Amino acid sequence: MNVQISVMLNVIWYYLCALKTTQMTNRTFTMIKPDATKNGHTGGILEMINKAGFRIVAMKMTHLSKEKAGEFYAVHKERPFYGELVEFMSRGPITAAILEKDNAVEDFRNLIGATNPANAEEGTIRKKYATSIGENAVHGSDSDENATIEGDFFFSKLEQF
Numbered sequence: 001m002n003v004q005i006s007v008m009l010n011v012i013w014y015y016l017c018a019l020k021t022t023q024m025t026n027r028t029f030t031m032i033k034p035d036a037t038k039n040g041h042t043g044g045i046l047e048m049i050n051k052a053g054f055r056i057v058a059m060k061m062t063h064l065s066k067e068k069a070g071e072f073y074a075v076h077k078e079r080p081f082y083g084e085l086v087e088f089m090s091r092g093p094i095t096a097a098i099l100e101k102d103n104a105v106e107d108f109r110n111l112i113g114a115t116n117p118a119n120a121e122e123g124t125i126r127k128k129y130a131t132s133i134g135e136n137a138v139h140g141s142d143s144d145e146n147a148t149i150e151g152d153f154f155f156s157k158l159e160q161f
């Protein structure tokens, strides 16, 4: 009898774990950049994000200082475009957000399209709203690890829902 109960409990535990795994969602981080903000595309971009099935779990409009923009993009410090990137990202307001969806990082990168809008596919956010590789309307995290780092850069844990 005890053995049967133990087996039953193990089976229930196994199914609960499997259910939890299949329901697991993950997150990515995005910024609507100063070019898209200035051109009035914030609403249109948020609509595309919503229609693609992402849930907004944190969001704020803010204006990065040069120092903060430099810190956020520190990974690109040695690149020739770093100065231009920091200048651009601190030029005007942005909208920062954390998005939730299954396979969030990859699906969001597909939604925004290639870094250079000239190479972005039809129907992507950058194809529709970006003007150049430097001023490319939106940012999207490139890995789960960076999504967490970038989300935490803008939002305290109390601001992530």
Ligand code: CMP
Pocket (backbone or CB within 6 Å): 076, 081, 084, 085, 115, 133, 134, 135, 136, 138, 139, 140
């Ligand atoms: P993002 O996805 O925010 O990540 C790094 C950013 O650097 C990228 O979008 C572009 O805005 C910018 N970037 C990448 N390559 C270039 C480049 N060759 N010239 C200017 N800016 C670039």
